[in-house]
Amino acid sequence: MQEIMPGLWLGRQEAVHDQELLQRHGISHILSVMPTVIENLDVPRRRQPSEMCEYVDGNKSRCIIPAYDISTQNLLQYFPRSTEFILAALSSGGKILVHCLAGASRSPTVVAAFLTEVHKLSPSQAISKIRESRPLVRPIISFLDQLQVYEACGYRPSNQPVYLHWKLRLQCETEIDRPGGVLLVPSDKPLARIPTRIPYVSSNAPSLACSWCKKRLAPATHILPSENNGEDHYFLAQPMDWMAPEFDNREHEGIIECTECENVVGEYNWNGKRDLNGRWITPAFMLLNDTVARSGSWE
Numbered sequence: 001m002q003e004i005m006p007g008l009w010l011g012r013q014e015a016v017h018d019q020e021l022l023q024r025h026g027i028s029h030i031l032s033v034m035p036t037v038i039e040n041l042d043v044p045r046r047r048q049p050s051e052m053c054e055y056v057d058g059n060k061s062r063c064i065i066p067a068y069d070i071s072t073q074n075l076l077q078y079f080p081r082s083t084e085f086i087l088a089a090l091s092s093g094g095k096i097l098v099h100c101l102a103g104a105s106r107s108p109t110v111v112a113a114f115l116t117e118v119h120k121l122s123p124s125q126a127i128s129k130i131r132e133s134r135p136l137v138r139p140i141i142s143f144l145d146q147l148q149v150y151e152a153c154g155y156r157p158s159n160q161p162v163y164l165h166w167k168l169r170l171q172c173e174t175e176i177d178r179p180g181g182v183l184l185v186p187s188d189k190p191l192a193r194i195p196t197r198i199p200y201v202s203s204n205a206p207s208l209a210c211s212w213c214k215k216r217l218a219p220a221t222h223i224l225p226s227e228n229n230g231e232d233h234y235f236l237a238q239p240m241d242w243m244a245p246e247f248d249n250r251e252h253e254g255i256i257e258c259t260e261c262e263n264v265v266g267e268y269n270w271n272g273k274r275d276l277n278g279r280w281i282t283p284a285f286m287l288l289n290d291t292v293a294r295s296g297s298w299e
Contacts, residue, residue, distance in 0.1 A: 001015045001021070001025075001097060001099070001103070002133040002134045003025075003133060004111060004129070004130055004133050004134070005129075007089070007090045007094070007095045007096065008086065008090065008095075008096055008098070008111065008114075009025060009027065009095065009096065009097045009098070010097075010098050010099070010103055010107055010108060010111055010130065010133070010134055010137075011097055011098075011099045011103045011107075012099055012100070012101065012102050012103040013032075013034070013099055013100070013101050013102075013103075015097060015099055015103075016030060016032070016097070016099060022060075022097070025095060025097075026094075026095045027060070027095050027096065027097045028059070028060060028061065028089065028092075028094035028095055028096070029060065029061045029062070029063075029085070029086075029089035029094050029095070029096035029097070030057075030060055030061075030062045030063070030096070030097050030099070031062075031063045031065070031082060031085055031086065031096060031097070031098040031099070031107075031110065032062070032063070032064045032065065032099060032100070033065045033067055033075075033082075033098065033099070033100040033106040033107045033109075033110050034065075034066070034067065034068075034069075034099075034100045034101055034106060035066045035067075035068065036064055036066075051066065052064065052065050052066070052078050052081055052082075054085065061089070061094075063081075063082070063085045065078045065082060065106075065110065067100075067106055069100070069101070069105050069106050069140065070140075070142075071140060071141070071142040071173075072142070072170060072173060073142070073143075074146075074167070074170060075106065075109060075110070075143055075146055076146040076149060076150055076157055076163075076166070077157065078110070079110070079113040079117075079146075079150050079155070079157075080155065080156060080157075082110045082113065082114070083113055083114045083117050083118065083155075086098065086110075086111075086114045087114070087118060098110055098111050102136075103134065103136075103137075104136050104137055104138050104139075105137075105138060105139045105140050105143060106139075106143070108127070108130050108134070108137040108139055109139045109143040109144075109146070109147065111126075111130055112126035112127055112130060112139070112147055113126075113147060113150055115129060115130075116147060116150065116151050116155070117150075117155040122151070123144065123147035123148050123150075123151060126147070127139065127144070127147075145166075146166070149162055149163060149166045152225075159221075161221070161222055161223060161224050161225065161236075161237035162224060162225065162237070164199075164222070164237040164238055165224055165237040165238065165281075168195070168199060168237070168238055168283060169282060169283065171193070171195045172192040172193050172194070172195065172270060172282070172283055173192065173193045174192045174271070174272065174282045174283070191252055191270075191271060192252065192270040192271045192272075192282065192283060194247075194250055194252070194270050198239060198244075198247055199238055199239075200238070200239055200240065200241040200243070200244060201218075201219070201222055201237075201238045201239070201240055201241065202219075202240075202241050203216045203217055203218055203219060203240045203241060203242060204216060205219035205220075205221065207219045207220060208220070208223075208234060208287055208292040208293070208294060209292060209293055209294070210258045210260065210261060210263065210265055210291070210292060210293075211290075211291055211292055211293045212258065212261045212263050212291075213258060213260045213261040213263075214293075215242075215258055215259070215260040215261070217240065217242075217258070217265060217287060217292060218234070218236050218240055218287060222236055222237045222238060222240075223235070223236060223237070224236065224237055224281065226275055226276075226277070232276055232288075232289050233266070233275075233286045233287060233288050233289055234286065234287045234289070234292070235275060235281050235284060235285065235286055236285040236286070236287065238285070239268070239285050240285075242259050243256060243268075243285075245259070246268075247268075252269065252270045252271055253267070253268060253269040253270065253271070254267065254268060255267050256268055256285075256286075256287070263291065264288075264291065265287055265288060265291040265292060266285070266286050266287040266288050266291070266292075267284075267286055267288075268283070268284060268285045268286065269282075269283065269284045270282075270283040270284075271283070272284050273286065
């Protein structure tokens with residue numbers, strides 16, 4: 001195992017069972033980023049945790065994040081609590097070991113989340129910092145993407161458009177490559193998986209409205225942030241409730257018509273589209289600027 005910064009260690013699963021190693025480095029806290037079996041006085045029977053849990057094991061404080069090293073794993077949901085656990089350990093003068101099976105993907109991602117929030121490093125800077133001490137670190141693409149979403153959410157993912165859109169992308173099982181920081185969808189990537197139950201959003205709020213009939217089309221709170229919002233189009237985090245008849249066809253792409261006046265107000269593509277900055281938005285639900293108008297006040 002390697003020390004990433006004073007008191008913060010990163011390693012593989014074997015390190016947890018090496019008591020001499022833990023004692024030598026004064027490890028007082030252990031954060032396991034993998035499904036594992038726990039046994040201690042407070043938990044009298046062995047069990048497989050289904051949610052993040054904290055407990056005391058002898059003279060050590062332990063925390064378990066039951067995450068798998070797969071692209072569909074929502075590791076992002078655990079970042080706030082894992083960061084708090086790491087920070088609490090270091091603030092109390094303790095030393096913490098963060099590990100997964102190999103110490104190459106899941107655990108370094110959690111450490112990177114800590115570095116981005118507490119030390120204000122960018123996700124790429126955080127991974128580079130970790131690799132200075134542990135060169136073998138190679139988080140899967142999905143986890144790198146989650147670090148960027150975490151930063152964009154202000155480190156507290158809840159109902160922000162960027163977080164809701166990312167959760168929908170997770171359901172669609174689409175994965176984005178980021179060579180050189182440019183978003184690309186692999187050319188051999190299969191069609192996106194359209195969710196069986198699409199998370200529709202009510203449009204009954206201050207919103208964008210149809211230019212022709214003034215029907216409310218989308219609340220401002222569900223528009224993805226973009227430098228060129230309104231110049232050409234608006235991307236939505238999730239599909240709106242009035243779009244349901246169109247998505248009942250289960251087609252991967254098509255136009256979006258206003259249900260009141262039947263004029264075309266946008267288009268969609270579950271496999272994604274590029275915005276004006278060249279970023280890949282997937283899935284893409286887009287309202288066209290020349291067919292919509294602002295209605296009410298923006299929140």
